[in-house]
Amino acid sequence: MSGHSKFANIKHKKEKNDAAKGKIFTVIGREIAVAVKEGGPDPSNNSKLRDVIAKAKANNVPNDTINNGIKKAAGGLDSVNYEQNVYEGYGPSGVAIIVETLTDNKNRTAANVRAAFSKGNGNVGTPGCVSFMFDRKGQILIDKEECNMDADELMMFALDAGAEDFADNEDSYEVLTDPDQFSAVREAFEQKGIAMLEADVKMIPQNWVSLKSEEDRKKMQRILDLLDEDDDVQAVFHSWDEE
Template sequence: MAGHSKWKNIQHRKGRQDAAKAKLFTKISKEIYQAARAGGADPNTNPRLKHAIAKAKDANIPSENIERTIKKATGQLDGVSYEEIIYEGYGPGGVAVMVEALTDNRNRTAADVRHIFTKNGGNLGESGCVSFMFDRKGIIEISRENKDLDEDSVMMAALDAGAEDFEATEESFEIKTTPEDFETVRTSLEEAGYELDTAEISMIPQNTVKVTGEDAEKMLKLVEMLESNDDVQDVYTNFDIDEEELEKMQ
């Protein structure tokens, strides 16, 4: 579970924010589009859309932008058509990498992703070559910056809401759910007054691969370049880098 926070902590350590606001808006808008297109415009009957809208609101995307995207997806407005693609491969040191993309041009995206892998010492593989190494889980994190939070109270609130697992780290309380229970647990914690630092459905590696030296530097660059691509929605890996190794890269 703690491995899920590794990349986020590295980004923070490197002083790097997520994508620029405009890029983030584009990625979330694509996610809303695809969710509405696949499951309909009503978030009450479309959990995927409900989750995407929640992400949009967390990112301060205006409501009118959200509504316009949903209308495009359901044919009420003209718009481009996106398709979902998952790329799988290996990074430096044998690290497993999964890339989720939404694109209106499959050939362009495939070429871009392949180039990024090759440039950073990795290679694309066949569908299914690494996906079996990951489990799809709901992940919720509550920061421990609020010193008034009681660990036992947070744990009981999470478990009572249907959480699958709970872990306390130095930085946060980490809550794991099944994808099906994610929205229920998230809503219950928010209604209980907890401020959620992270709430997403993610791919959690079953095991991690430790990388050092040049492999570690290339691995970080690989993930950064993939995340910077407009068509890439999410990147999942199973790498691990020691704190001492991170210090060398500052």
């Protein structure tokens, strides 16, 4: 089956860096707040909240932090209403970039995102200007060292659970699903006792862009670093081939 190892490996390293800096706690805290607001505080009746909790556990977020986030969001009194916004644009040499945000101040977030793009010689475009170059997919990554199933067995299990695609990468297995099937496939893995490195719905580029000049690479990294430092930014997807 087709592979997406470039995306998987890059994103895995990026997520680990986020976790090391503690930003993942902020990201997941906001996702919990939105999930509770949309579907209630009971995970058994809220598949989106179940997915966020699974993501939190995969990133070593303490149970107390998860439970406190749910209680705070359910209480409503001290909870913040976050608005979801997506920005699209281009980095150096036409690299496509999608920025997903959750914010309590849309004007602040928009200004910060535009500043990040401009400082890296990029620009924010109109909605839809690059999203057509990506596919929205549920993605599950499994560490080979933590999995006691062989590749063929795992692939058949994933496909039977409703997955669309399976890739055997260098250090991990990657499972892709339709976004609507993501929760069901993730829960099948969880019930089977298969440890997941990551499980989330992501935007996967259809084609990759190589940056030939060191200057362009530095400018692109500048954009990513600035976006990564912004607490309002939940996720960044791009078509830069970093290898």
